[in-house]
Amino acid sequence: MSQHLVAGVAGRVTGVLAEFLAAEVDTLRALDPAVADAAAPLTDLVLRGGKRLRPAFAYWGWRGVVADGADDEPVVRAVGALELLHAFALAHDDVMDASAVRRGRPTLHREFADRHRTGGWRGDPDRFGTSVAVLLGDLCAVWADRLIGTSGLPAPVLLAARRVYDAMRIEAVAGQYLDVLHAAGGSDGVAAAVKVARFKSASYTVQRPLRFGAALAGPVPPDAVAAYDRFGVAVGEAFQLRDDILGVYGETAVTGKPVGDDLRQGKPTVLAELARSRATPRQRALLDRTLGAADASDAELAEVTAVITACGARAEVEGMISARVSAGLAALAAAPVADPARRELSALALAAVQRAT
Template structure:
């Protein structure tokens, strides 16, 4: 029997180990509490129903670049360890949808909306919306608990798992801190460029790119110098990725983003795009344009015409062009950092391809 070629189709192998783990974990609790089955099924469907597997991919190629052997004894364990990142992502997304009162994700009802519908369908007691919110919080919590189980039970030597623990711990804390900072900024109405960038660095750069890179490299026993180079690469690339996502949140095609057009505006996201729009409007004494942007942020009743008006204003003010410029600059800076990292082939090529894919105009 030939060895699996993890490099050739990493996402498929990640999906396979996720499906195996989720089946085993679901069966275990299902035997003792069958009533919990809809919750575990919802989590399984959410995790296996989509996603780019970006975080495991960054982690895997950092491991490979730091000397990890895809045909060696540790490869299956590393695959399982990096695949567990998708469960942290599931937790973050399910909870984000609750925090943002989002109705849809990937073209389907969000978890809290689906469970509210389940409550209403069965005619249960109490508030359907409250039940949906409670179920989503608990399902997100389950994803986080299972992520730790999947990582800690990966078939790797204890010393290897210990080496990855600092990155793992930092990532879990940083993503929650980033989520809190996001809602705090929305609540305080801080529309500054500085606030938007703090969220981008903590919620996205650290969690999506930096810590997965850190984790993969640490599992391979990388030097401090190599990890620092990868963190620098991940910091700039992660912010660039978030800026692209911000643009898609206002200008994106719903068939690509999986969310209604302008949903970031309705949710009140204080992005760099909006912060720059308000800054440029103030600098040019264009109060009417600032009013259009401000009125749209956090307005759940925003129409398609309203979204189009905000798009026109942001484009005319130069905010869109400035975000595009920053994406280009940050991506170039990230790739420069990558050239200084002493990585084994073919990791530099694969990480460069990932960087371009993460920041291109449609993805």
């Protein structure tokens, strides 16, 4: 039953997004056909892939605390906005990371740089691509607000949920800034890397979506909120730790984005920081020489990957993932939430960390 219901929420969210985006693109076309044409790769990014984890966590967070028989159609629309917020973050993140591929296709900034080159337009193609990708990311943020506002939920409920939504966005920006700052300033240790994971991913992927969904139900008992927070932080951090492992050990054909980018960018992930702390002097010299080298060869990255494994950093991160999932599931087991939601949230937690993409 769990797989069916989780997939059902994802399918309903995708349906809402498809209908909403079609109407929004028509609005853009009325402004100028060129603007609607520019939005096509963005709508494709939203609709062609993604696990819909954030809307699913939000939906089941709502379902866990709402009265039986409540109409969920407005809620599906509201939580669908989290997928648009995610697309906004992806567009900007890809620009900051200079990523070439997202979900198996060229990133937005690469797509529009290629359009510029093919068209023989004036100016710098890469600058044009970056500019358009930033604008499209901003457009997605506006669309997210519009979808929440037109969900059909009562204004007082939306106001309360908006406080959670705004906190989520602020924390995501804070985490992204700390990620950029630590990459530029050098290693700040494992504790700093965990903090980035908490703000950049735990809050934005699990904890705040849960709280957002709960807020859509109206006033929620404090003990339910506290349990959601414990579950959300633990599972959200585990999600990011899995992402770090996939960024080094995954397969591009499966993940849909280049493997090894985190190493070439010198991102101070928990995995990388643990490797630095556990490495021998010779291994540490290799890490210092290669991590953050944009021109590092595949062979050099393979050496780094071998060091990360040999020093025990990967195994330790796997242990951290297991410990966090166990803690999250324990918090959820004791939470005063409806049993169907408890089962679905447990399934989502496992899906979030037992993944190859």
